[in-house]
Amino acid sequence: DGGITQSPKYLFRKEGQNVTLSCEQNLNHDAMYWYRQDPGQGLRLIYYSQIVNDFQKGDIAEGYSVSREKKESFPLTVTSAQKNPTAFYLCASNPQGLSNYGYTFGSGTRLTVV
């Protein structure tokens, strides 16, 4: 079945540590997105990519980095510069980067700072 796989499901980060969240899709979608979800704040866009080797900052990109070396993969690195990283992270994809098609989401990664 086609879909988006996020791993790991739960991730724990120590202070000052970088961690990478994995997002893989087999939908042959061009565009991929990373969102952060906090209680009461809805979905906030971190980064998005419309094509391989190109990506743009979203509304809250500070403290995060991404790469898009393959169409299927869009990993997110949460760096030590992100002061409040505890949140639920969602990866999404879209067929042609046209939002009127809607998004397919992964099942999320829960990141906790310990």
Add this chain to the structure above:
Amino acid sequence: QKEVEQDPGPLSVPEGAIVSLNCTYSNSAFQYFMWYRQYSRKGPELLMYTYSSGNKEDGRFTAQVDKSSKYISLFIRDSQPSDSATYLCAASWYGGSQGNLIFGKGTKLSVKP
């Protein structure tokens, strides 16, 4: 431009009730409207998709868009405990500049047996 407003709830109803979930938006260029359902600790899944004004029905679910008042609604008939989830509305204009959907913050629904 980036305005889709949604009452966060929580909303609690008894099993079998009719549920009405609502959003308002400010950008008159929006033409595509969606409802996503998100179960706890899961990713959102597309539930209903509507283009422009009018109603769309799928089983117990009806999505309604009134572009004149910039109002989006989702009705759930004969609600079930399995409908307990957070419901997010979303809107887009054609093409969607930079490919971004605009989401509401979500309404948490609880259906009690």
